[in-house]
Amino acid sequence: QSVLTQPPSASGTPGQRVTISCSGSSSNIGSNTVNWYQQLPGAAPNLLIYTNNQRPSGVPDRFSGSKSGTSASLAISGLQSEDEADYYCAAWDDSLNGYVFGTGTQVTVL
Amino acid sequence: EVQLVESGGGLVQPGVSLRLSCAASGFTFSSDWMSWVRQAPGKGLEWVANIKQDASEKYYVDSVKGRFTISRDNAKNSLYLQMNSLRAEDTAVYYCVREWAFWGQGTLVTVSS
Numbered sequence: 001q002s003v004l005t006q007p008p009s010a011s012g013t014p015g016q017r018v019t020i021s022c023s024g025s026s027s028n029i030g031s032n033t034v035n036w037y038q039q040l041p042g043a044a045p046n047l048l049i050y051t052n053n054q055r056p057s058g059v060p061d062r063f064s065g066s067k068s069g070t071s072a073s074l075a076i077s078g079l080q081s082e083d084e085a086d087y088y089c090a091a092w093d094d095s096l097n098g099y100v101f102g103t104g105t106q107v108t109v110l
Numbered sequence: 111e112v113q114l115v116e117s118g119g120g121l122v123q124p125g126v127s128l129r130l131s132c133a134a135s136g137f138t139f140s141s142d143w144m145s146w147v148r149q150a151p152g153k154g155l156e157w158v159a160n161i162k163q164d165a166s167e168k169y170y171v172d173s174v175k176g177r178f179t180i181s182r183d184n185a186k187n188s189l190y191l192q193m194n195s196l197r198a199e200d201t202a203v204y205y206c207v208r209e210w211a212f213w214g215q216g217t218l219v220t221v222s223s
Contacts, residue, residue: 044213097169099157
């Protein structure tokens with residue numbers, strides 16, 4: 001059972017801004033950094049955001065991350081058709097001594 | 111170029127063992143934490159285990175403790191996952207992951223009679 005809670009789905013039209021929330025607790029998001037992953041259909045996950053708000057090279061600046069307290073969020077601005085994918089947040093959990101993933105959010109471009 | 115290539119997956123019966131391997135290249139393998147993450151068909155991601163650079167620390171998700179063992183051979187740039195007493199619920203694609211950042215393409219393990 002996932003420890004981090006995300007909405008199951010999100011959608012928008014091309015060009016819109018979409019935000020995905022990730023709710024955790026003091027033992028994970030509240031005390032550790034958050035990573036975000038994008039998983040395109042049929043592919044392995046790809047790191048999208050690390051350390052709450054940092055983008056790896058090659059990730060468009062349309063993607064941004066933030067964290068406040070025990071929650072985090074991923075924003076996709078200027079939504080594009082190629083952004084249709086599943087998105088997962090993740091963080092280390094000090095109580096579980098393990099890496100926990102969010103429940104995942106499927107983004108649809110209408 | 112960083113590469114992680116998993117192997118060893120397949121169709122096995124419940125109760126048997128399987129050993130997954132991950133061949134790493136393109137980076138200094140001995141400098142990084144390594145992990146296994148799995149994804150059951152149509153489901154989300156689940157961290158399985160991770161191992162420190164010198165193998166002095168290992169962590170496991172509760173559901174595999176006592177059954178799975180993570181190990182590494184820094185001389186061979188390889189990561190392993192020994193899976194014993196396999197169950198149907200272990201059916202998943204298993205990914206090798208470097209420092210939570212770079213993922214291999216995965217290997218499918220199917221446990222079924």
